[in-house]
Amino acid sequence: MLVTRPVPSELELLQRDGAVGLRIRAKPGARRSAILGVEQGALVVAVAAPAREGLANQELIRLFARVANVHQRQVELVSGVSGRYKLVRIHGLQLDPLRKLLLSNLQNH
DSSP, X not given: OOOOOOOOOOOOEEEEXXXXXXXXXXXXXXXXXXXXXXXXXXEEEEESSOSSTTHHHHHHHHHHHHHHTOOGGGEXXXXXXXXXXXXXXXXXXXXXXXXXXXXXXXXXX
């Protein structure tokens, strides 16, 4: 039996005003936080925090600060505070180095 996996779509990033923006599909309540893959241009991210009282958003910011090697205040949640689909902006990085960092941190699931 031949099993094929879909090729992940291209990660869509936008550089503007000294920051890089990216779309996120968050999966709160995971055992550990990790970047799982790319779907329709957005990063799919497991978040090791429940989706209540802003805990998942705080963990998402910590994850991106760690992966991008920047301070947490450089990671901004632009939209999607109460939803699974979010827009994150990371300040102080260029587009191509950030793309490499994000894709090199993909977890195989």
